[in-house]
Amino acid sequence: MRRNSADSGTPTNAVNKVKGGQMLHIKLQETIFHPGHYRVALAVNSRSELPLDPDVTTRDTDKGPW
Numbered sequence: 001m002r003r004n005s006a007d008s009g010t011p012t013n014a015v016n017k018v019k020g021g022q023m024l025h026i027k028l029q030e031t032i033f034h035p036g037h038y039r040v041a042l043a044v045n046s047r048s049e050l051p052l053d054p055d056v057t058t059r060d061t062d063k064g065p066w
């Protein structure tokens with residue numbers, strides 16, 4: 001799903017059905033650094049089955065945040 005900058009940082013909440021053994025293609029294109037993470041989570045029945053997102057931490061380096 002392609003997203004524009006107006007909704008950046010907002011979860012897509014995209015839900016697709018996949019069966020075990022099927023190929024699942026995921027494509028990410030990062031154009032700028034961000035202090036976050038990408039998450040692809042698989043649940044059987046609902047999002048409530050998924051663990052919480054991990055805490056995001058950064059530290060400054062000579063080349064910028066890491």
